[in-house]
Amino acid sequence: MSYECILTELRGSGERKTGLITLNRPKQLNALNDQLMDELGQALLAFDADDGVGCIVLTGSERAFAAGADIPTMAPHDFMSAFKTGLISKNWETILQVRKPVIAAVGGFALGGGCELAMMCDFIIAADSAKFGQPEIKLGIIPGAGGTQRLPRAVGKSKAMDLLLTARMMDAAEAESAGLVARVVPADKLLDEALAAAETINGFSAPSVALIKELVHQAFQGPLSDGVKIERRYFHALFGTADQREGMDAFMNKRKPEFKHR
Numbered sequence: 707m708s709y710e711c712i713l714t715e716l717r718g719s720g721e722r723k724t725g726l727i728t729l730n731r732p733k734q735l736n737a738l739n740d741q742l743m744d745e746l747g748q749a750l751l752a753f754d755a756d757d758g759v760g761c762i763v764l765t766g767s768e769r770a771f772a773a774g775a776d777i778p779t780m781a782p783h784d785f786m787s788a789f790k791t792g793l794i795s796k797n798w799e800t801i802l803q804v805r806k807p808v809i810a811a812v813g814g815f816a817l818g819g820g821c822e823l824a825m826m827c828d829f830i831i832a833a834d835s836a837k838f839g840q841p842e843i844k845l846g847i848i849p850g851a852g853g854t855q856r857l858p859r860a861v862g863k864s865k866a867m868d869l870l871l872t873a874r875m876m877d878a879a880e881a882e883s884a885g886l887v888a889r890v891v892p893a894d895k896l897l898d899e900a901l902a903a904a905e906t907i908n909g910f911s912a913p914s915v916a917l918i919k920e921l922v923h924q925a926f927q928g929p930l931s932d933g934v935k936i937e938r939r940y941f942h943a944l945f946g947t948a949d950q951r952e953g954m955d956a957f958m959n960k961r962k963p964e965f966k967h968r
């Protein structure tokens with residue numbers, strides 16, 4: 707499949723590869739327009755459906771992961787046109803349908819919709835050059851793709867309010883200490899580190915990987931007691947897989963497991 711606003715390729719040396727998606731509107735700092743998000747949705751769903759793909763890595767350019775929704779696209783709208791069209795691509799939620807891990811490799815600016823997109827991924831590895839923010843208030847609007855909901859859950863109420871109300875950016879170190887980012891790496895090592903993390907995950911049992919992703923997202927949905935109950939059932943269920951037998955046999959026989967991903 708050829709795209710205009712993104713680049714896609716398969717990376718990795720193992721049986722299960724990593725689907726690498728690079729946002730590719732560098733002149734506009736990867737601003738998210740309809741075409742980019744429609745292409746991103748297609749690429750995400752294609753990698754998710756490919757049994758040869760274990761993980762997906764989403765990245766941008768050195769200067770910007772994404773500087774937000776495309777402002778010239780939004781500017782002409784009024785309430786009714788925004789309300790009727792949903793304003794930006796129907797694909798806003800597509801990334802949330804993906805069952806495989808999506809790692810955001812963020813260098814440079816991740817602002818507005820760019821920060822929201824990164825927060826929709828399963829975890830963020832940031833370059834030391836990364837800057838995060840939700841500066842929508844400067845445009846006379848507010849975040850529209852989960853920024854006011856996911857940011858407080860990631861960094862706490864006070865820091866989220868500070869970032870949302872002052873429109874200031876936070877650098878990679880602050881983002882990591884606040885809990886938004888899993889780890890910070892040198893900018894020139896960002897993609898290597900993200901692909902290495904994906905390669906590690908690709909080697910583990912696919913049912914375990916999928917259930918960990920599903921259960922961590924469940925932790926934000928309901929009461930702890932419900933989440934623990936659901937986790938316990940999935941824990942028991944994995945004892946019905948060949949990979950559980952392979953994983954425990956490999957440990958007891960002091961050898962590397964060869965998971966069959968079932």
Ligand SMILES: CCCCCCCCCCCCC[C@H](O)CC(=O)SCCNC(=O)CCNC(=O)[C@H](O)C(C)(C)COP(=O)(O)OP(=O)(O)OC[C@H]1O[C@@H](n2cnc3c(N)ncnc32)[C@H](O)[C@@H]1OP(=O)(O)O
Binds near residue numbers: 737845849
């Ligand atoms: C399939 C699943 C998809 C899931 C998608 C999930 C996300 C949903 C996406 C929709 C979200 C909608 C709701 C969202 O909350 C709303 C927003 O995002 S509003 C926009 C928020 N962002 C901003 O306000 C940042 C705007 N940009 C800047 O402040 C500055 O550009 C900068 C980033 C601080 C960099 O400044 P400089 O280094 O000085 O560089 P320039 O300003 O000269 O920029 C270079 C070049 O890029 C163009 N550009 C930058 N940002 C945008 C943008 N957001 N839209 C369009 N174009 C942008 C800028 O105009 C310059 O272009 P040039 O003038 O040279 O032609």
